Structures are given as structure tokens and as C-alpha cells.
Amino acid sequence: MLLLLSRTLVLMLFIASLTMNFTAHSTDVSTYLPNGAKYSENVPTPESSLGFGIGERHPRHDQVLHYLQQVATVSSRVNIEEIGRTTQFRSQVLLTISSPENLANIDQILARRADIEASAKDPVVVWLGYSVHGDEISGTNAAMVVAYHLAASEDKAVKDMLNDTIIVIEPSLNPDGMDRFVNWVTTHRGITENPDPNHIEHHQNWRTGRTNHFGFDLNRDWLLLSQKESQNRIPYFHQYQPNVLGDFHEMGANGSYFFQPGIPTRTHPLTPTKNTELTQLLATYHAKVLDDKGRLYYSEESFDDFYYGKGSTYPDINGGIGVLFEQASSRGFQQETVNGLLTFEYGVQNHVLTSLSTIEGAWKNQAEFKAYRKDFYQLAQQQASDENFNGYIFTETKDNYRLKVFLNKLQQHQIKVYPLTQDYKINDITYIAEQSYYIPLAQAQYRVIKALFNQQKNFQDNTFYDVSGWTLPLAMNIKFAQVGRTWGLKTQDLPWQPSSEKTLKTVSSAYAYVFEWHDFLAPKLLHKLTSAGINTKVATKVFSATVNGVTKAFDKGTIIIPAGNQNVDNWRNISSDFAANNQIPLIALDTGLTVKGIDLGSSSFRPISTPKVLMVGGKDTSQYEAGEMLYYLDNLLEIPVTVVEMQRLTAVNFADYSHIIMVDGKYGKLNGLVFNKLKSWLTSGGVVFGQKRAARWLSDKELLKMDFVNKDHIDQLFDTEKLTYSDKESLAGRKRIAGAIYQAELDTSHPLAYGYQASELPVFRNSTVIMEQTTTPFISIAKYSHAPLLSGYTDQNLVNRLANNPTLVAHNVGKGRVIASTDDLAFRGYFLGSMKIIANSLFFSKAFNARPAE
Known part of the structure; x- marks a missing residue:
């Protein structure tokens, strides 16, 4: 028995020695916080929850969430809320941090955000978003430190600040990519730290942790809203309407630290000049905290502020100030760079410093940020009235899916869209009331409308960090036009709102069923049918048939489901269910003899196979x-x-x-x-x-x-021939x-x-x-x-x-x-x-x- 205990003790000591070597750079949270600051013992530190210190190793997303939930449980300054789930079913959460009194009244405060006059005396709102690129993980680690500091600090200045400020923390904008990166680094890191840039720890496989489940860069999706993570977030962004948003990233290992403003000539013209001035004001706070620590940094270089689909630019057309932060990345735990040894902890600390400087700058200048937001929307109304047209009209007559997706995107951006109540003709095109809508420029989201519909082709600076054109109706192939005078334009009084729709099932003893190919989800329906063994054909020529006593023309690409050669039991009900689930009308034909064009037995109907x-x-x-x-x-x-x-x-x-x-x-x-x-x-x-x-x-x-x-x-x-090196x-x-x-x-x-x-x-x-x-x-x-x-x-x-x-x-x-x-x-x-x-x-x-x- 003693021998067994002795061997167990030796084994434990051996494991402990390995752990000590592995965590040679471990540190507790105080390392990242102001010297001499006092903190409540009731609030757990990150290391007490994680089992290791910030910067010691990369925590998984569930570990980060577990810690933040502990903080929210014990602190009256912190609320935590799940805003949705990712494709891989990880939780997306927001922390709302303020004084207990503000949190007790948070619903009323947020309800007043839409009314700028009513919210003038409410706290300034600062949103801090971290690690939208999942492998830029210093941000998520900094989020835990910032949350602890705000929840546990006994400093009077912090308490005073919380009385006047609401801080929203999104600790991980990309949980799926984050865990993909954490698993890679954890798998390939050694017992002994290895700063060699060639080590596998610093070179992820395809696909990298930068992207989400489907391989999308979520920092390009704030305006486009194609991904679940963005769709989950956007209602909360518009609920909080932040005055300032900090967007925390990493860049190449040989950089230093960047904060905006970016290159002055690469700011979108829809962004007010005052936005850049306030960004420069905040920059003085970032510079001070980094100067005090002797940290290298730069600004007004490398990055632009043009494309509105990024976290640091979307606030710029929504009455706020978006600020990009970029930390040189160790892409692991440490890496040799042109500036010397770069450690993970160093990067985390820089993001902590600028997170706190962002909050401080917004708090101490809250009157200016509130005034800016008020002027932003007042100026938008003036600019809308100065335009040489009044709004946009758009239509889609064939594809209900694309139309509804387009409408939903506009609605998610808080844009008011009004259905037409009667047909309207412009530029020799008639917009049919049932499928047409009008967007007046004279509304709060004037700049967002312009950003989505704009077709600018000439720019002051022709070098772009990202895309230069993203016009939403063009991308979705939605027909649209500017409306100059609105005389004769009749719309509903209330804006469009989403509603549930269900296509009625079609089950009968028809000779054949057909569905048209113009609907976006028609390929989905076709794949469902062929995968179920239901025989289908495509029309390679046009034809017309009698439907409910009326002659209807069918284009090439129309899919036919003939009754005569089906071998699947209950195929009619199966087909009807599939069509209803995809909201695609399944049209019954009573005869194979068409009114015009090819008959249903023609060889011009080509069989369809299930693609592999x-x-x-x-x-x-x-x-x-x-x-x-x-x-x-x-x-x-x-x-x-x-x-x-x-x-x-x-x-x-x-x-x-x-x-x-x-x-x-x-x-x-x-x-x-x-x-x-x-x-x-x-x-x-x-x-x-x-x-x-x-x-x-x-x-x-x-x-x-x-x-x-x-x-x-x-x-x-x-x-x-005449170019110089500067060109x-x-x-x-x-x-x-x-x-x-x-x-x-x-x-x-x-x-x-x-x-x-x-x-x-x-x-x-x-x-x-x-x-x-x-x-x-x-x-x-x-x-x-x-x-x-x-x-x-x-x-x-x-x-x-x-x-x-x-x-x-x-x-x-x-x-x-x-x-x-x-x-x-x-x-x-x-x-x-x-x-x-x-x-x-x-x-x-x-x-x-x-x-x-x-």
C-alpha cells in the first residue's frame, strides 16, 4: 500500500513538473490590470474558473462562457444573455455591464434609444466585440479580463463610470472558428514553448479558424447578413444602438498595434467628417495607455474605413463610431518577429488596455458622442431632402424567395419599406402592386439605404482593403429604380413586416405535375424529388397548357413530374409535401396534350438525374x-x-x-x-x-x-513611363x-x-x-x-x-x-x-x- 502511494505521489509530481514547464508563462488576471487596484473577492477570477491563467493556454469557447456566466451570477453589475446559436450549436452571448441601478432599468433605457431626445440623459453605450476572426483569439481572452475588471473593481472611478455608461461585451463573434483554432494550437503545441514561425502550431490547416462553419469571413457580413451569427446579432445591435463600438482583431506577427483612424482618403463619403474627428479623440486615449506601457503602435495607415459590412464600419452609418483595433498576432503562444519575441500575453494586454481606454474616452466625452448621434440623424433627414430623387422602387415578379430574402435584409437593417397598393409606371416599366415596394429616402436609415443601393464607380482613392461595390439589389438580381416625383405612387400606410406563408398542398389524380424553375428554391425541390426516386424531366422548349380553364405558358427549364412512369409508393403526397415545404406551387395538368408547343411525351423533355x-x-x-x-x-x-x-x-x-x-x-x-x-x-x-x-x-x-x-x-x-516610386x-x-x-x-x-x-x-x-x-x-x-x-x-x-x-x-x-x-x-x-x-x-x-x- 505504501509502495502504491509512493508511486502515485511520484507520478503526480512528474505530471506537475510537466504542467509547470508547459505553463511557464502563466499569469493571473492582476497582471493585466492597473497596479494597486482593489477587487471584490466575491467575483471569481478567470484563473479560478479556467484552471489556468489568461495567456497560459487558449481556452475553449465553453470554458469562456462558463466563466462569464459565473461572473454574471455573482455580480449585480453584469447581465448575460444568449442571442442565438451558431451552425455548430455554440451559444452566442452578450454581456451587459453597468451599475445595478441601470441594469434594473435596462428595458426602459433600451426602449428609449430610438427616441434620441428621450434618451439624451441616459448612459452612453459602448459595445466591445472580440475575435470575429476565430483565430485572432487575444480579443476573447481580453474580454474575460475586461469583464472581471468591470464586475469586481472597487475603484470609485469605475463605479462612477458605470453609473453613466452601459458596456456591451460580445466575447466571441465567431465561436465555431474560435474552437477550430483552439483545437489546432492545443493539438500541435509542445511541452516546451517554441517561438519558431515555421512550427506547425503557427500554420493552420484548411479551413482556418478565421472563418465560421461554412468558411465565411464574418467581418464582411454585417451589411450582407448571409450568416446565422450576423443575423443573431443584428437585432441586439439596433436595440442597444451603441455610441461607440470597438472591434478587436489581430494582424501579421511583424506588425505592432493599430487603432483607427485609418487612411483618411479611404473613408466612405457617407460617413460624416465628425466621425473621424471623434475617432481621433478616442485615439488620444489609446495612445496614452500604450505610451505609459512603452508599447509600439500606429494609426492612419494600412486600413481603410470604406466597406460598411465590417464591425468597425457598420456603426458609422448607424449613428455611432466604429473603431478597429489590430494586434500583431503570435498565432500561438509566442513567435519570433522583427520586433523581437511576441507572446500571446502581450497581445492580450494590449487589447485590455485599449478596451478600457475606449470605455474611458466614451465616458469622459459622452456629451460629444450623444450630440453626434443626434446630429447624425438630423443631418440624414436634411441630406435626404437635398437628394434629386425621393426613394427607390423595386420588384420581383417571378421569384418570391429572393424577394422575401431581400425584404428581410432591409427589415433587419431597420429600413422602412412600403408595399404598393396600385401599379406604378416609371421609365417605361410597370411595377405590379402585388410584387413591388417603395423605400422613401426620408427616414432615419437614409445612409444605410444609400449604402445598400449606391452604385458609385469613381472614388477619391482607388486602393481598397476590401470590395468597392456591394449593391444589394444588383447582387440579388432585384429590379429597382430611383423615384424622382412620387405623384401617383400609392403605398400602404404601414411598413412591410414578415409573415408566415404556406403553399397549399396539391394532391390529385393529375396526368402530371409541373413546377417552374424561376424560384430560387426550385433546385432544392428537384433534388428532394430525384433523391426520393421520383422521376422528373426538364422542358428544353417552351409550351402552353390549360390550368384551371386558363392557358398558361411555361418557359424552358420547367420541371415535369409525369404520373405514367413513377415507381415510388405514395409519390403524389411526397411530391406535394416537398413542394409545400419549399413554398413552390405544384401545378396539376390533366392531359399530356398541350395547347401550344411540345407535348408532355416529347423527347424535348429531358430526364433528370440526381447529381453526386x-x-x-x-x-x-x-x-x-x-x-x-x-x-x-x-x-x-x-x-x-x-x-x-x-x-x-x-x-x-x-x-x-x-x-x-x-x-x-x-x-x-x-x-x-x-x-x-x-x-x-x-x-x-x-x-x-x-x-x-x-x-x-x-x-x-x-x-x-x-x-x-x-x-x-x-x-x-x-x-x-512617367511614374515615380511613390506611384x-x-x-x-x-x-x-x-x-x-x-x-x-x-x-x-x-x-x-x-x-x-x-x-x-x-x-x-x-x-x-x-x-x-x-x-x-x-x-x-x-x-x-x-x-x-x-x-x-x-x-x-x-x-x-x-x-x-x-x-x-x-x-x-x-x-x-x-x-x-x-x-x-x-x-x-x-x-x-x-x-x-x-x-x-x-x-x-x-x-x-x-x-x-x-
């Missing part, structure tokens, strides 16, 4: 574009996609799949064996879809019969397409364009991968118009080079098909207008026959 999709992923492919494809196919359409990394393709039997998707990436590393397999599979009947550089690779391998513009040719478009950055910006919206002209007769009524389709381009014009007939499905730029910046030399060039092509390769696009068709999950081309490539790839010239 493989997507190439992993290192060297774009995690963003792969995520967009997965979001569209897997999340919106519920079509399963098998993702296979490049290095595993050798072992995969391509014959198990009908389609292979290749998003943007570097495919030069694919070996000869994989290429030969791909070519053999393709010529035997497979379908490959290549996007951007994948398309160019297919061309290089002579599978795609298209030529591409090379880099030297693009360089020759720009005259560099280098400007020239690089001119040669780059950071992100702009273009107009493509569709061949709507082609199966890959089924579902589109108009030939004009806005598409998103963010690369200089350009196809050359072709004289081969029938292979070009979409080309850019003669003046294609619709929104955002592109140098005119590149616009001219793109004009009339193809952007979507497809042709036969043996028995198979190759389809290629130079646009990002599912960009950021909100380009609903061009997404259907992807679905058409899955279902209708064998419905066309186009052989290129050899």
Missing part, C-alpha cells in the same frame, strides 16, 4: 469560395457535397461522382495521375465546373477550349479588381441559363482572370456587356479589356461537359442572383450539346 457532387478542397484552394459553394449547395439547397483535398484525389474513384467542382485555387500541384483520371472521367461522361483560376488551369490542360489573357498583356494596358501602390491598385459588380449578358436560350427571364445579369468579379473572346458558336453562355461596370471601382483600361468578353462558357469533352466561369457566382452568400447558374450546371449539364472547334 465532389468538390476539390484543402490547401491551395480558396477556403472562401469553397465555403460559398457549400453554403449554397449544402445549406440553402440541401444538396450534399463531398469535399476531397487535392492530395487525396489520387485515391478517389471519380466514377462515383457525376460532377466535380473546382473553385478558385492553385491547381498546378495536381499530379499527372490525377489529371489523367480527371480527363478519362470527363470524356466518359463526367461534368467539371471550374471557377476563376481553376478555369484557367482547365484551359492550360486543354480540357477547356478557351484562351485567357496573360499577366504581361494586363501590364501593357498601363503606361508606366507604386497606386499602380498596383489600378491593376487589381478588389471586388466590383459587372453586367453580364445571358443567352437565356441555353440550359445553363434556365430560370432567368432577362438577359441582363449582375455578376461579381474580384480577379483579373479574363477569358479572350471566341468565335466558336454556342459555347458562350454569358459575356460582359459593352459597358459592363455597374458598381465599384475598376480602372477603365481593365473595364475596356473585359467588355464583350465571355465570362461563362460550356462545351462537350467527349461524352462529358466542361463549364467555366471567371466570376464568383456565390460571392459571400448574398449573390443570390447568379447562384442558380451553379444549380443549372448540376441538373442541366447534359441538356445541351456544344462541341468546340478542334
